[in-house]
Amino acid sequence: MGALLRIANLNVRFPGATAVENVDLELRRDEVLAVVGESGSGKSVTALAVMGLLPRSAAVSGSVVLDGREILGLPEDELRRVRGARIALVFQEPSTALNPVERVGWQIGEVLRAHGVASRRERAARTAGLLEQVGIPPERARDHPHRFSGGQKQRIVLALALAADPDVLIADEPTTALDVTVQAEILGLLRDLRRDRRLAVLLITHNMGVVADLADRVAVMRDGRVLETQDVEGLFSSPRTEYAERLLAAVPRLEAHDRPTRLTKTDEPVFAAENIVVDHPGRPAALDRITLSVAPGEVLGLVGESGSGKTTLGRVAVGRLRAASGTVRLFGRDPAGLGRAELRALRRRIGVVHQDPAASLDPRRTVLDSVTEPLDVHGVGTRAERVARAHALLDQVALRPEHGDRLPRELSGGQRQRVALARALALEPDLLLADEPTSALDVSVQAAVLDLFTELQDRHGFACVFISHDLAVVNRVADRVAVLRDGRLVELGPARDVLTRPSALYTRTLVDSVPVPDPVAQRSRRGPDLEVPA
Template identity: 45%
Template structure:
């Protein structure tokens, strides 16, 4: 008997089909990779199996877990299955734990809910489970906010596997984590599957993660499974066009012209950014140095990458470069002038920025025209607004009439195009791209990378491309810098650094990055 059998699962909101006739089987100990772009129905499938979909959605179809029909159970009996027979891990570890309860209590809760275990025995069990997920050194009495993102994700996993469920569903469990932590969490999940013989549904948009982890794969598009099979077969011989398109986008490399050596536009010398220590009863803790003496220069039209894991100081450096924060040492010069927190508008207009979350960086009540023209306040003689906005909208592949719409009317990729238009409209020398494509689906990401390459060639604008995603940095940059604990530990031509990294840390980052196997069809 198969472990899980989903038969004809369909989900609807009113007349809108979200999931159409999804069916698949899983054997015990098997890892199923569920891939597809956002909105393809991956998470809906997972929540449908858990029966945790919002009540406005109507659900049809059968879900059999070891022959037992979960879809027929009463809500009370279903509660007894969740956490005991089926566990689930979510994408966002920073918010997936209750901030007010200790991690020990949160793991013990799973045990106490489903078994007649006393408080003490449940804590004992929680300790064992936390040890198992690699948190031996973390006390039960710690609170989530005292832990890093990777540690929190281990706690969430501990909650899910405390009672050794038969099936574990992990919904983008590593998307919010940086590359080294992602590698560790994936290794942990694989070890748990092997040791407990449980089935794992791994939901991800990253084909490389599936290639590394899964036995079988199901590709979803628009609420349907369009292709399924063994990972090795599907990745090497995809039969569906959509799978082929996803694979092509995953390893997309924008075409970029070779560049001649050009003048320096941004020069950073020995920059130090430190924060005052936390206040104590008397005095303060020692200051925290987030950036410790960073030097580099960026040439006209150059694409420079900055990689490193979270907490390495990338974003702090970015804020200093934008003149949003003072530096405690060194100097930043932009086009020969000193950039600091007191920089004049005329200097600020020479550097633009695009952030990770396009939606969060726009005022939802403004029209796109007003949003894109916002940097005009940096200009003394702003050109007429409408023609300028229409021109830049065309440059980023949108329509002039989009200027009259509001931001909620656009998809994630279109929003990022609008963010790029906003940075581009005052023709800066440098655009800082802070994880600018990290939240995008692979196909959209490929399009945005093409757009960036084209704009760079056309307007001679330089990019500082900050990302924890090494494959993206490799595709788009000329040179790359690797940052660790506030310092740049390695830098050089991108291909040279990726092909033959000198530093152990760089090698470690590269090794942790999941890659599609060589020789697969595209």
């Protein structure tokens, strides 16, 4: 069968930069074509160009042919008839894709009305059918978006996209904002929809697991160009380009691996919590009777979905948040009972790395200022010694001395996170809190930062509470793993046991929900009942 959507020689230029260059893609009916690439590779710009949704400042040339008809450069009113009816778009963030003040049923009806369904009764019937198809009870059409969870909202967004019965669905990172168990549900739904409606899906994603789970063919993009396009099995088993190979190698995996254990059981733990409870008034407990400890030199992975309490527990662990009840021991002492000077001395032994590299450095201070800050705060040595120490730290995180004079906005995301690491290690801490340190980074950058983290941990031997929603990332760095759910500790044990042979049912669901970056293995994991007919 010929191509339903054919993109040929597409070029998109913004003033001062070329975003997409000579892109050729073909999408057939009943096919999922994944476009993968890191940030800035041009994958989203390509999708927007197809929809004619780029800002006016963009110069677009080339050709986009839908079912034999050129749609690039169509006048706005004709494009409107293509959008929705022929090609629909699903964005990443479901919470902003729905209008918060209108009922979801009305929003779907709106799409139907825009595409010529005049009768109110027919709109209601079609809306109910669509909701049912995406697994939302039709009677909930009368609810407003805030009554739905993130996964349910993404289902409704899908219903919205499918309302005018399009042939092509463009999904731009449709599961990136979702928890892993919800992601698994949405992927299952996408698979069913594609089969039932013979949809052609252009899937834009950075997640190789999602690609392996859903895609038939894959196009790898980098710097605005398509490097290679081939079958999903082919790409994963024998990538043709070196970049694709590197990209695949950088994906963290959930396989058991042995790392030398650094636990010295006899040592006093750097952090110990016994039956701690943290609650916010009027809401369920953020942490409910948690007991765990972190040994010197140990990396404890904290995993869980959003709202599980992992960040709260991390803040308790570094003495930034007090427990309402239970006992907390930080380096053997209760931080709540310490005076100001003692607390300062305690804090000297603690470092933190945050998630968002853009916000974790003061935009007005140079890299050198940021890295010397902990030394300045504690008045360590002379100014010259502090600068020398900062340069040594920059060297350890593989940055050059001249980076020291730059402002954060002049660095890439990965470089900023290296600076944050250098700052956290400036005082040779005994305990490091890393709260989702790589979630905002591209896969290959994430791999480099994780390697660096492991290397530094080996060298300095600090204990670490490593928070992540990504089980594979935790698997790569953690000695032990604690699984949290709704503020409760579900499972705690050595990383290889918890992540490869989980004993708690919830952990097993969590592990099974992570799509494996290997199409063959992922298909067999999914089981026969979900098998897509060939």
